[in-house]
Amino acid sequence: MSLNVLRGEILSFTDDPDQSTDQGYVHYDDGILIIEDGLIKAIGPASELLSAIPADAVVLEYQNKLIMPGFIDTHIHYPQVDVLASYGEQLLEWLNNYTFPTEKQFSDPQTARETADFFLDELIKAGTTTALVFGTVHPQSVQAFFEASESRNTRMICGKVMMDRHAPDYLCDTADQSYEDSKALIEQWHGRGRQLYAVTPRFAITSSDEQLQKAGQLLQEYPGIFMQTHLSENTDEVDFVQQLFPGAEDYLDVYDQNGLLSSRSVFAHGIHLCEREHARLRDTQSSISFCPTSNLFLGSGLLDLAALEKAKVSYSMGTDVGGGTSFSMLQTLNEAYKVAQLRQHKLSPLKAFYLATLGGAKALKLDHLIGTLQPDREADFIVLDYAATPLIKRRISKCQTLEDRLFAMMILGDDRSIAETWVAGQCLYQSSLND
Structure with missing residues (x-):
């Protein structure tokens, strides 16, 4: 004992x-x-x-x-450690100029292993014991991450990015390949020790209808797994999604039509949402990950916490490294307070620390275990x-x-x-x- x-x-x-x-x-x-x-x-x-x-x-x-x-971080990208503090772009340009070239390197298992070890050590140093983590499109990136997490016995959730269009060829998979790769990783890692899996379409822009359908299929086939993606982070992004999916009522409806909304679905950002989207998030028990350092750094906008509270939408805290600027949840709460101030909303210190602990666990439906x-x-x-x-x-x-x-x-x-x-x-x- x-x-x-x-x-x-x-x-x-x-x-x-x-x-x-x-x-x-x-x-x-x-x-x-x-x-x-x-x-x-x-x-x-x-x-x-x-x-x-x-x-x-x-x-x-x-x-x-x-x-x-x-602390519990509900949105972070482990392969983006090396693009932290990259100057001068907003979301779509930042992805093309910094993120995608960096993620290309994760086809190399050694790069993935070294980065996963560094990333987890930095998280633990910052007091974060659980995180919802993006890998890259390469299954070996997730394999390396889970191996590193298992060796530390940390409770982590991770997923292979699904991305089959509007990205460099070297980072694109196909709908079928993303399904098969994700399925293999789920069967190997979900529920193994303290490791858990999240189906991970990057965002609507980089996934075809067929790929989003495959993501929804995985959620049906493996009850209890998670889903993570991005939602309404940037106004140009929102406009592009409307062009790509003219049959959807709004951005969230793209995911909804493919069965991606559930109590284990976490949508990063959610800055530019309408009342219908708020209501649908609430009704499906889906949640928003609030990423203030990233939203400010990339000039994406100020999340309206009061609107989420009024609509009874669940939300938690994410650092969003590397668009976010710190692994520290304390620094993330610092910026969250300021975003709320600019929105004429008071974020109390008790509420802030709740969001970074039990609030994150509740958003992940893991409050019976952690938080x-x-x-x-x-x-x-x-x-x-x-x-x-x-x-x-x-x-x-x-x-x-x-x-x-x-x-x-x-x-x-x-x-x-x-x-x-x-x-x-x-x-x-x-x-x-x-x-």
Whole structure:
């Protein structure tokens, strides 16, 4: 039996704090978290749980730190690590000038393996323990990613990009090939350990009707798999989709006609949506991944969170590396707050951290496994350092409430704020600042 006991300030969400009939979270100034064989065994105030700890157990004590669930990133591209911070383009030009040439390299398994290892190490360093991840059109890119994730025992979701038109020939598959490649990867990896599969048409522009139908066929044949794609990120993109699919009511309807909307479907961006699309997302329990650093960097637009809330559309947080500019969910929440401000909407720190943890798990229908520190959940969690930098330490010392501390962390924090990252009850990352 493997047993770990942690003592310190603990925060875990139980519900959306903006919607809950109670406060939607549990918080202990002096709490105990007991981990047994990779699962959470108990959580509660130290005054109640200390007596339940075996006498020979080592208690890890954390001062001036916050223990909370690991971050969940619901939209990110692992092959785009090397196009981060590429200058000066909007979406369609950025894809052609930077993304597609870089993704070509992933026909080489060694490139895929090296990048997957680097990518996962950066995610863990940033406190992200689960992500919904795009590979490339090459099945070997997904093979390499799952192998790297399996070796770390991280719970990850990934898929091979399906793309058969309006892209360079060297990145195009066919409808049948994308179906067969995806099917083989599903059967090998979905549900193997902590690995899960997502059917992944890049976006409507780069998939024919036949390929989108094949994507829908996979969802029918393999209940429980996921679907990820892009939706209404850029106005030029929306216009092009309308030209390509004149029989669709709107952008979302292209996917809907092919059976791609479900409770396990995550659509990145969703900035330029109409009321009908909001209603259809709600009715199918599909969700939006909000990617503020990418939306600002590529000049795509400002997501209207108030409209999503009013329409009762589920949403969560995505970094969208490499259009996004940081692996850090703290930096992503920083930009999310500013986007909301520009839309005259308040994003509270409690809601922000909920979206980055339990909210992401709920969007992925994995909240029975991850996203919260409740008994029998998988023990994926992080330790935030209130003194990671002199500025953060000084600012935190002036904070009077939990909300104040969370807000300071999401505005001033980044990967330096992650003291430790634990995956399935094992500490996979420890900051050198702790030495």
